Amino acid sequence: MKPDRADVPEPGVPLPSLRSTYGLVQWLSSTDHKQLGIMYLWTGLFFFLVGGLEAMLMRLQLAWPELNLLGPEAYNQLFTMHGTTMVFLVLMPTLIGLATYFLPLMIGANEMAFPRLNAMSLWVTILGGFLLNFSFLAGGAPDAGWFSYAPLSEQNYSFSNGLDYYSIGLIVTGIGSIGAALNFVVTTVTMRVKGMGLGRLPLFVWMVFINSFLILAAFPLLNAGLFMLLIDRQLGAHFFLPSSGGSALLWQHFFWAFGHPEVYILALPGFGIISEVIPVFSRKKIYGYGTLAGSTVFIALLSFGVWAHHMFAAGLGNPVNTFFAAGSMLIGIPTGIKIVNWIATMWGGAVYFSTSMLFALAFIVDFTLGGLSGVAFAIVPIDWRVTDTYFVVAHIHYVFLGGTLFTIFAGIYYWFPKISGRMLSERLGKWHFWLFLLGFNMTFLFQHLLGMMGMPRRVYTYPDLPWYGILNFISTVGAAMMGVAMLIFIWNIFHSLRKGVKADKNPWGAWTLEWHASSPPSLKNFGELSPVRTERALLDWEEDKKN
Amino acid sequence: MEYRQTRLLMQFFIASEALFFVALIVAYVYFRNLTDDWAESAKYLDIRRTGIFTIFLFSSSGTITVANWALRKQKRGVLVGALVVTIVFGAIFLAGQATEYYMLYERGVKISMNIFGSAFFTLTGFHGFHVFVGLIILSVFLTLVLLGSFKGNGPFSAFLATEWYWHFVDAVWVFVFFFVYLRPLL
Numbered sequence A: 001m002k003p004d005r006a007d008v009p010e011p012g013v014p015l016p017s018l019r020s021t022y023g024l025v026q027w028l029s030s031t032d033h034k035q036l037g038i039m040y041l042w043t044g045l046f047f048f049l050v051g052g053l054e055a056m057l058m059r060l061q062l063a064w065p066e067l068n069l070l071g072p073e074a075y076n077q078l079f080t081m082h083g084t085t086m087v088f089l090v091l092m093p094t095l096i097g098l099a100t101y102f103l104p105l106m107i108g109a110n111e112m113a114f115p116r117l118n119a120m121s122l123w124v125t126i127l128g129g130f131l132l133n134f135s136f137l138a139g140g141a142p143d144a145g146w147f148s149y150a151p152l153s154e155q156n157y158s159f160s161n162g163l164d165y166y167s168i169g170l171i172v173t174g175i176g177s178i179g180a181a182l183n184f185v186v187t188t189v190t191m192r193v194k195g196m197g198l199g200r201l202p203l204f205v206w207m208v209f210i211n212s213f214l215i216l217a218a219f220p221l222l223n224a225g226l227f228m229l230l231i232d233r234q235l236g237a238h239f240f241l242p243s244s245g246g247s248a249l250l251w252q253h254f255f256w257a258f259g260h261p262e263v264y265i266l267a268l269p270g271f272g273i274i275s276e277v278i279p280v281f282s283r284k285k286i287y288g289y290g291t292l293a294g295s296t297v298f299i300a301l302l303s304f305g306v307w308a309h310h311m312f313a314a315g316l317g318n319p320v321n322t323f324f325a326a327g328s329m330l331i332g333i334p335t336g337i338k339i340v341n342w343i344a345t346m347w348g349g350a351v352y353f354s355t356s357m358l359f360a361l362a363f364i365v366d367f368t369l370g371g372l373s374g375v376a377f378a379i380v381p382i383d384w385r386v387t388d389t390y391f392v393v394a395h396i397h398y399v400f401l402g403g404t405l406f407t408i409f410a411g412i413y414y415w416f417p418k419i420s421g422r423m424l425s426e427r428l429g430k431w432h433f434w435l436f437l438l439g440f441n442m443t444f445l446f447q448h449l450l451g452m453m454g455m456p457r458r459v460y461t462y463p464d465l466p467w468y469g470i471l472n473f474i475s476t477v478g479a480a481m482m483g484v485a486m487l488i489f490i491w492n493i494f495h496s497l498r499k500g501v502k503a504d505k506n507p508w509g510a511w512t513l514e515w516h517a518s519s520p521p522s523l524k525n526f527g528e529l530s531p532v533r534t535e536r537a538l539l540d541w542e543e544d545k546k547n
Numbered sequence B: 001m002e003y004r005q006t007r008l009l010m011q012f013f014i015a016s017e018a019l020f021f022v023a024l025i026v027a028y029v030y031f032r033n034l035t036d037d038w039a040e041s042a043k044y045l046d047i048r049r050t051g052i053f054t055i056f057l058f059s060s061s062g063t064i065t066v067a068n069w070a071l072r073k074q075k076r077g078v079l080v081g082a083l084v085v086t087i088v089f090g091a092i093f094l095a096g097q098a099t100e101y102y103m104l105y106e107r108g109v110k111i112s113m114n115i116f117g118s119a120f121f122t123l124t125g126f127h128g129f130h131v132f133v134g135l136i137i138l139s140v141f142l143t144l145v146l147l148g149s150f151k152g153n154g155p156f157s158a159f160l161a162t163e164w165y166w167h168f169v170d171a172v173w174v175f176v177f178f179f180v181y182l183r184p185l186l
Helices: A024-028 A033-061 A072-106 A115-134 A162-190 A203-235 A248-282 A289-303 A318-330 A332-346 A355-378 A380-386 A390-420 A426-452 A468-499 A537-546 B002-034 B038-044 B047-072 B076-106 B115-146 B153-185
Strands: none
Touching: A033 A072, A033 A115, A033 A390, A033 A468, A072 A115, A072 A162, A072 A203, A072 A248, A072 A390, A115 A162, A162 A203, A162 B002, A203 A248, A203 A289, A203 B002, A203 B115, A248 A289, A248 A332, A248 A355, A248 A390, A248 B002, A289 A332, A318 A332, A318 A355, A318 A380, A332 A355, A355 A380, A355 A390, A355 A426, A390 A426, A390 A468, A426 A468, B002 B115, B002 B153, B047 B076, B047 B153, B076 B115, B115 B153
């Protein structure tokens, strides 16, 4: 029987399901935040494979000195597309996807504030991703690095249309991100369940909320810069061309005024995931809710005042460098507070080492390492010595993989039962974890050494200097291990979706509201919810039942 | 609830858009101080002429407020009149900008001429584009009103959002007018 109203999807059909009257069309036309969240996650996974493949090709080329598998042009395109893909099409969509799925559930809402805007954000993001990658077919991918420094990114140095696709693709995905951020802000402010004051928000929601302000402030700056670059390239303007009155430095200012907050846009939701996972698997209340939430605001504010630490080597002068060095080091304080809080949460708790918790622990260790090399970069003379070497490559990967990606894995293993109604295999999960952790540290720990020895980044090959060959080879082997780990992860997902152990409502014994809905939640997330009294609502309700 | 949500959405959207224009204005001011292409190019700008078109744009902020008042009081005639006047004023401003571009173009001032051309056309062009988008939205409203659909909460909050957007576009022009046309004379 056909439903008289085309509810998407139909109530009563558990998600994620293709079994519906309208089949795939129902997914494509969906405005349900859970379906959109799932599609965000698939988008992230798809582009992760694309970006990962690009990384594998690069590591293959660098496996040994003076190899010549890829030419310099191909290599330039690969490292540019790898960085751009991973930042804009993998980490952002995945974090936004998790937030799209879980933010309404965690605050006891049945939908986002603007379901159709939500759908637009997803499809615009995907469109931008395809535009960006279409450049491969249209004569050449962008090849000036993910930051596209002018004037290298201008017409007279970059001949293919790659940089035009880069500008348009990123503008389009940026519009998608702004749409998602607007939705998160309004949903969080207006749709919380009764009793959930801002001081009782689950920390993931709290950090996505703060993060949305960062997105709203940072992306317009990037878009303005990208429009100027596009106008330069297509209409013959002079914004970033020093030879005819423009300023290449201005591009760097625009890019990093966006780019530095972007680092936190990728980190903060991850911090939120960790703040959900660690207390549940330590069976303890989060230590210092107030400081964890407050330090987030502090980070968000600071992140806009430190962009020029990406430009220490650009010659801005000592007073400017000193100011930005000091500002950058200040960020160590709120971040340190968070690390202390997470460790204090585990202290004396009954820690259960699920795959999710293992990734959370690996996050704490590797993100701290990445943070420390970040402090090293904030010291101007050290920055001058190691900038544009593999030390930077190692640092950014410690922060983005050891930081954001590990939190995403922790989040996926934690929330998969809720999304699919089935558990991921813990056995495969642990293989995934150990292989990935080992591969990750093999790849990037040794790149610190390469960087200190002076190996420049963005070179497609290198001479046979002492240690260069063997360190690069270890790096490549590590990358291959990460690749194998990812195959295990993907196998785990597909296998568990079909044959995984059925999950009940609250398999981890967690306390936040999303675990009150069925697994997977029905179209309408909740019936009536009674008001919450603390940030551990489920625990309260359980105690109420006992009394 | 819906009203409150639209209001919040619009506030944050406008804040976000404002930062976009901040970036463009920063670029304009930065280049103005950096290069001396200005002296020879900026003299083509006619502040008196643009000033007159500016008055039309600012007046349309008043007429759209009247339109919103008429919508709330359900005075259909006033609503139609105010909407039409707003759209006409906006269109006059855009036409003024178009003829200005044409006159500059005839004197060889193009986006590719020098950094003044790049910064000037990009900044004023994006503003004009926003006016254009506003005109489209207002025309949709006018059509809806003429078709008889101007009751209920939905159009009400959506109309308020449009009104704010229109005020915002006018406010941006205050800054653009100051930095591009007025500042060189001070």
